[in-house]
Amino acid sequence: MKRRVVITACSAITPIGYGKNDIIESLRQGRSGVKPLRDDGLLTERIHSKVFGTVDYDIDYGFARKDTKTMGPVAYYACQVAKDVLADSGLDQDFITSGRLGVSFSSTHGSPTVQRNIYKTFFSKDKAEFSSIGAVDYLKSMVHTTAVNITRMFGITGRVVASSTACTTSSQSIGFGYEMVKFGMQDAMICGGADEYDTTTVAVFDNLLACSVDYNDTPQCTPRPFDVNRDGLVVGEGGAAVLLEEYEHAKARGATILGEVIGFSCNNNGGDLILPNLDGITTTLRLALDDAEIKAEDVDFISAHATATKMGDVIESQAIDAVYGNGPWVAGLKSYMGHTMGTCGAIELILSLYMMEQGFLAPTLNLETVDERCAMLRHVREVTETETRIAAIQNFAFGGVNTCLLIADGRP
């Protein structure tokens, strides 16, 4: 059984805004969400990179204590975007609790803020501080905390998938959710990812010499995917969710169809856990086309993973060139907000959906001089009014995990 899987609601909290209007405005205006790294009293002074893709606006969550008692900051993002998609979807409560709606959602590693508080007690000789580890700290910090706080808040009883694969966390969430619906295990899935403000992730990439350090005084000028002067990634935060629904189910209830997931691929490089791998990535892109049963020339736009690391962008350019040539437009949307880690695939899919609906493509921000090794692609260099019927969202992660999602616009 293969069923069509459509997107009937979406929501994103990002460094460039919360909700469709804010985000579209930022994309059209070239507004960056990269800000100075905030002092966390622990690592900030020792990290060379002083920039972060920051959610610096207030969000009116309005959650009740019965729900928040098991939520760390990451779950606030997750539950808020899940709340949005359920409200926008118009799904009735009977369906939400029927067992036919599942959740595929995760984060890079639960809530690092809560984990940090737990670790603090390891270094304390004070017995009282040891017992300050709360009964709910595990529930707040476990890897699937986002997914199960969503199920708890809304009484969802279907399947739970919590793929935690670093930068492919939410692209896998959407891909696995797509497969759940496509093959009939569920009729709808809330899919996405979230990651909270966290300097330990910055420290890790900083130590790997992968973080941007040359633009500490001008945060909005970094990251610079595909640019000759790029100097690494910028870590960011956010949350994003889509509601995937079986096409006939959505049609029967008169739901607004925003788009359709038409293909998904996921593979592993089978070797090095850090270095990007041309063969692995190229295979991923081809597998997605096979899954969607479309040709390379059918794809109009590619949202590249494009973290702005020195080698990652080059390898990805080579893979795109090998599979697509210079046919589709290519943009690196992390240029607007940095690398939101476990959230990036879902955010980039939603941004692509918005642009498809609005009939424009946003350029890769800060792409001033294209690296000649990336120059064979058809880069979006300015806001371009154009129709996009099919888009590819590419994401690659530490651990050698690669994903590609193919989406079509919402037209019947």
Add this chain to the structure above:
Amino acid sequence: MTRDELQKNIVTILVDEFEFENPGLTDNLRDDHGFDSIDAIELLAKIEEMLGFQISRKEKEKAMSIRTINDILDYIETIQAAHKG
């Protein structure tokens, strides 16, 4: 601590920390106020803090049968007495 003092402290904790609204001494904690097993563990930590001594594992397990505020007060009086003894 007298029972009245205990009652005042516990009601304050339940209102301030657990967002109870108009708690009654015989209300069912779960049905009337959504108080669950996670809350019970958290409340035990608050009670330890209030009493100034640690409650043993066996004593904590006995707390799982608590259903009302009166039960909480009875429970605290019992462990206070045991601790003094």
